[in-house]
Structure formats: C-alpha cells, structure tokens
Amino acid sequence: MTTVVQTTNLSKTYGKNRGIDDLNLQVLQGEVFGYLGPNGAGKTTTIRTILDFIRPTSGSAQIFGLDSRRDSLAIHQKISYLPGELVMYEKMTGREMLDYFAQLRGNVSQQAIKQLAERLELDLKRPIRMLSKGNKQKVGLVQAFMGQPELLILDEPTSGLDPLVQQTFYQLVLEAKNAGRTVFLSSHVMSEVEHICDRVGIIRAGKLLAIDTVKALKARARRTLDLYFAQPVEPAAFAHIANIDDLQVLGNHVHCAVTGSIDQLIKTAAQFELRDLVSQATDLEDIFLAYYKGEVSDVA
Amino acid sequence: MLRNIFSKTIYERRRSLLWWGLGIIVLVAILIGFYPAMNNPETSEQLAKAMEAMPKEMLAAFGVTDVANLTTPAGYIQGRLFGFMLPLIVMIFTIGLGSRLIAGEEEARTLDLILAHPIRRSTIVWQSFAALSVLSLAMGLITWLSLWIGAVLLDMQIGAAELGAASFNMSLMALCFGAIALLIGAATGKRALSMAVATILAVIGYFVNSLASVIDWLEPLQKLSPFYYADYNQPLKHGFHYLPFLVLGSVIVLCGFAAVKLFERRDVAV
Numbered sequence: 001m002t003t004v005v006q007t008t009n010l011s012k013t014y015g016k017n018r019g020i021d022d023l024n025l026q027v028l029q030g031e032v033f034g035y036l037g038p039n040g041a042g043k044t045t046t047i048r049t050i051l052d053f054i055r056p057t058s059g060s061a062q063i064f065g066l067d068s069r070r071d072s073l074a075i076h077q078k079i080s081y082l083p084g085e086l087v088m089y090e091k092m093t094g095r096e097m098l099d100y101f102a103q104l105r106g107n108v109s110q111q112a113i114k115q116l117a118e119r120l121e122l123d124l125k126r127p128i129r130m131l132s133k134g135n136k137q138k139v140g141l142v143q144a145f146m147g148q149p150e151l152l153i154l155d156e157p158t159s160g161l162d163p164l165v166q167q168t169f170y171q172l173v174l175e176a177k178n179a180g181r182t183v184f185l186s187s188h189v190m191s192e193v194e195h196i197c198d199r200v201g202i203i204r205a206g207k208l209l210a211i212d213t214v215k216a217l218k219a220r221a222r223r224t225l226d227l228y229f230a231q232p233v234e235p236a237a238f239a240h241i242a243n244i245d246d247l248q249v250l251g252n253h254v255h256c257a258v259t260g261s262i263d264q265l266i267k268t269a270a271q272f273e274l275r276d277l278v279s280q281a282t283d284l285e286d287i288f289l290a291y292y293k294g295e296v297s298d299v300a
Numbered sequence: 301m302l303r304n305i306f307s308k309t310i311y312e313r314r315r316s317l318l319w320w321g322l323g324i325i326v327l328v329a330i331l332i333g334f335y336p337a338m339n340n341p342e343t344s345e346q347l348a349k350a351m352e353a354m355p356k357e358m359l360a361a362f363g364v365t366d367v368a369n370l371t372t373p374a375g376y377i378q379g380r381l382f383g384f385m386l387p388l389i390v391m392i393f394t395i396g397l398g399s400r401l402i403a404g405e406e407e408a409r410t411l412d413l414i415l416a417h418p419i420r421r422s423t424i425v426w427q428s429f430a431a432l433s434v435l436s437l438a439m440g441l442i443t444w445l446s447l448w449i450g451a452v453l454l455d456m457q458i459g460a461a462e463l464g465a466a467s468f469n470m471s472l473m474a475l476c477f478g479a480i481a482l483l484i485g486a487a488t489g490k491r492a493l494s495m496a497v498a499t500i501l502a503v504i505g506y507f508v509n510s511l512a513s514v515i516d517w518l519e520p521l522q523k524l525s526p527f528y529y530a531d532y533n534q535p536l537k538h539g540f541h542y543l544p545f546l547v548l549g550s551v552i553v554l555c556g557f558a559a560v561k562l563f564e565r566r567d568v569a570v
Contacts, residue, residue, distance in 0.1 A: 053412060073420055079416070081413070086413075099302050
C-alpha cells in the first residue's frame with residue numbers, strides 16, 4: 001500500500017492551548033480515512049498544515065511523498081479541498097463559482113460539474129447569497145469532486161446537509177474509493193465515520209489518541225457486561241482484573257465495564273457456575289466518547 | 301471572464317469601476333462647467349484679490365500653490381481638480397481595493413479555497429497587483445477622457461497630451477497607495493490595518509507635499525511624497541515626464557516584490 005499522507009512529529013502551536021502536538025499519522029492510498037475529534041481538537045489545524053496554508057512549528061508532512069511546504073504546487077495539482085467553514089463569493093452564481101474553480105484547477109469537464117449538480121439536486125443558476133447552508137455545501141462538494149483528484153481532503157463535509165443528500169455524499173465517497181482515490185475526511189459525528197471510513201484517527205486537544213480500523217477500535221471498546229451466577233459471588237474474586245471498572249456486585253449479579261479484551265473477565269467468571277451473560281453492544285460513539293473524556297489513554 | 305484571479309477581479313469590480321468612474325465624470329463636468337465664469341476677467345481679478353488676503357499656508361493645504369494661475373486652464377484644472385478632489389476619489393478606490401484583494405479575501409475566508417488550488421502564492425499576489433494596476437489606470441483613463449471632452453466643449457486652451465500626462469501621473473500615484481495597502485494586507489492579512497496605514501501615509505504625503513513650499517523644514521521631505529511626483533514638472537503645462545513614471549513605478553513594483561516575499565512566508569487566516 002502506498003502512503004498518501006504522512007505526518008512526522010507534526011506540531012503547530014499558536015496562541016495558547018491551540019494547535020496540534022507531535023502528530024504522526026498515515027493515510028494509505030485508496031482508503032477512506034476518518035479524522036475524528038470534538039470541535040477545537042486540532043482537526044482543521046492538521047488539514048490546513050497539510051495544505052500549506054499554515055506552516056508547522058516543528059515536524060513535517062509528506063503528501064504523495066512530497067514535502068507539504070516545498071512542493072505544495074505539485075501536491076495541490078492532485079488534491080481537492082472542502083473547507084469546514086465554506087465561504088464563497090456571495091454575488092457569483094453557483095455556476096460562475098464552479099467555473100472559476102474549474103479554471104484555477106484545470107482539466108475539469110463541464111460534464112462533471114453538470115452531473116454532480118444533478119445528483120446533488122443543486123440549482124447552479126442561483127447566486128451564492130441566495131443559497132441555504134446545505135445548498136452552499138453542495139456547491140462545495142461539487143467543487144471537491146469535479147476534478148477527480150487523487151486525494152480529497154474534506155473538512156466536516158456533511159455539515160448542513162439533509163439526510164438524503166448525506167446518502168448521496170456517501171455514495172460519492174464510495175465511488176471515489178472504488179476508483180482508487182483517497183479520501184481524508186474530518187468529522188465530529190461518529191456515526192458517519194463508522195459508516196464510510198476504513199480507518200479512523202481520534203484526536204483530542206491536539207494529540208492523536210488512537211488510529212486504527214473501525215473494527216479494531218471497536219474490539220478495544222469499553223463495553224458493559226452483566227453476569228448472572230447460580231450462587232452469590234464475592235466482589236474480591238473480580239477485583240484483580242485490570243481492565244474492568246464500575247464493578248458492582250449484587251448477590252449473584254455482577255455488573256462491570258470492560259475496556260478491550262473480555263478474556264480475563266470470562267476466565268474468572270468461568271470458575272463459578274454462570275447462568276447468563278449480557279453484553280451491551282458498543283457502537284463507535286461510546287468509544288469516541290470514552291476517548292473524549294480521556295477514559296482511554298493508550299495510543300495505537 | 302473567470303479564467304484567473306486577474307480577470308475575476310476585473311470582472312467582479314466592473315460595477316464598482318462604473319460608479320467611481322461616474323463620480324469622476326460628474327466632478328469633472330461640474331468643475332469644468334464653472335471655468336467660463338472663472339475665466340471672466342472681472343471675476344478673476346476679484347478672486348485673485350480675495351486669495352491674496354488668505355494665508356499662504358491655508359491655500360497650500362488646499363492644493364492651491366499659484367494664485368495668479370487659477371484663471372488659466374492649466375492652473376484651474378490643477379487647483380480645482382488634480383490638487384485635491386480627483387486624487388481623493390481615485391485613492392479611496394485604490395486603497396479600498398488594495399486592502400480588499402488579499403486581506404479582505406483572507407478575512408472573509410474565501411482565500412482558503414483559492415490557496416487549495418494549484419496556484420502559487422506569488423501568482424495570487426502578482427495577479428492581484430495586475431488587476432489593481434489596470435483598474436487604477438482605468439480611473440486615470442476616465443479622468444483623462446472626461447477632462448479632454450470638457451476642455452474641447454468649452455474651448456479651453458489645453459492639449460490632450462498635457463491632460464493625459466496629469467491623469468496618468470495621478471492614477472499612478474493613487475496606485476502607489478493602493479499598492480501599499482495591498483502590501484500591508486498581504487503581509488498581515490488585516491484589511492482594516494492595511495487601509496488605515498495606506499490612508500495615513502496618503503494624508504501625510506499630501507500635506508508634506510503641499511506645505512513644503514511654505515514650511516521650510518518640510519522641504520527636504522517633499523521628495524519622499526508620491527504627490528510630489530504626481531505634479532512633478534507640471535504635467536498640465538509640459539506634458540509627460542519620465543521621472544514620475546520611473547519613481548512611482550519603482551515603488552509599485554517594489555511593493556509587489558515585498559508583498560510576494562511576506563505573503564509566501566506567513567500563515568494564512570490563522
């Protein structure tokens with residue numbers, strides 16, 4: 001697998017408590033990478049550093065093996081970008097705006113613009129200032145997809161989109177992926193990342209907390225378990241298990257939360273006669289919240 | 301129309317140019333229209349007397365340096381139009397535009413999308429400078445044409461070449477302050493700051509130049525003022541001179557190079 005984006009000890013500090021700290025992340029060719037974190041975590045800072053809008057305080061970023069600073073022109077020829085805070089020229093129509101971007105990019109067919117606008121049900125004749133937030137976002141999406149770039153960098157791409165359009169967006173991402181393109185998208189909504197991403201990086205307060213496949217992250221998730229035994233059990237029997245917390249023992253009912261492997265818990269429980277076991281299915285949202293709160297601290 | 305930053309800027313400013321141009325035409329029409337009344341020997345004598353009674357410093361501050369001359373076509377057009385009103389209008393336009401082109405886009409957050417495209421930062425700066433230059437010179441062209449038509453209609457004894465030289469010098473000087481605004485905007489990303497600094501420099505430049513003839517200690521500073529070059533060798537009397545073109549042109553080009561250097565090395569829209 002070819003690496004498309006590689007950051008090496010990338011740091012950016014400005015002001016107080018902002019920016020990113022010693023970030024090492026890798027995005028592979030042909031994957032959809034989800035960059036997750038709460039607002040202000042450093043997602044946009046990472047993206048804007050990769051795009052050479054802002055310069056790293058230390059460390060570096062390589063895109064397609066090229067240096068983000070020195071070779072930004074060559075890099076920009078192969079990428080498209082959708083800003084998180086999309087602002088366009090209010091007086092221009094959608095068509096004028098897209099024509100302008102197409103000219104700046106080069107190699108964009110009118111057909112591509114037309115098709116994307118139709119799929120997203122976007123009226124190109126209206127001036128930008130007359131468009132709702134969702135419709136402005138559609139112009140931004142057409143702009144990002146029309147040039148068929150090798151890497152799409154999308155900052156909070158679904159913000160303002162209604163659910164139906166979101167589905168169309170997911171399809172577009174999937175098509176790009178199937179065509180061998182790479183998609184780097186940031187979000188603070190777990191469910192959409194879980195839906196379309198192959199791998200996820202979680203960032204909080206400028207630090208990368210975890211980076212892994214959705215499946216692996218789920219395997220390391222914190223889940224709650226309820227165990228029902230034939231006889232009452234002593235809390236002490238479970239106290240030695242390192243990766244459990246929130247342990248409550250009520251007679252023959254044991255409730256606890258497990259982070260990561262449940263192996264040790266099950267082996268301990270197997271010493272007693274076990275009547276029933278209920279495991280709460282975790283979704284990524286819980287993992288995500290756990291990382292947010294700082295409950296999980298291991299870095300993959 | 302929307303091929304690049306240069307043509308897009310021109311296209312986007314077309315209405316603004318039209319309105320400012322209309323302002324110039326109206327101003328020129330009104331002031332040229334008053335010329336025959338001024339040219340009447342009786343009035344001019346009264347005016348000359350009234351002027352002589354006024355303090356020289358005050359007259360200088362209003363751009364009137366040669367009282368006796370106010371009744372000749374060149375003196376009238378210089379005193380009433382090029383001395384103050386025309387540069388004021390054109391400079392509001394150029395400084396406004398200069399601060400808008402990079403800093404304005406940056407503050408509005410439209411610059412991000414442009415920067416993400418395969419386009420060098422230096423290209424953004426140079427195309428912005430080119431658009432600013434063309435639009436400033438277009439203001440000069442409008443000034444020239446409206447003055448020339450006015451002069452022909454009223455049979456004023458002044459040539460197209462002289463009017464053209466003065467209009468060109470003025471638009472070049474206004475462009476100079478627009479270029480300073482663009483430079484500061486490119487260097488800082490702050491629109492209000494770039495507008496304020498360019499405006500303050502223009503005000504200082506204006507007073508240094510106009511008061512230098514009456515305040516001794518200002519005299520050595522006069523050659524630093526772009527206004528000095530706009531009126532160098534009295535273009536309304538002697539036509540085109542290479543020096544203002546050379547000096548003002550160099551300042552504008554230097555602003556361009558400095559803007560490229562400073563814009564390339566900084567963080568955008570932090």
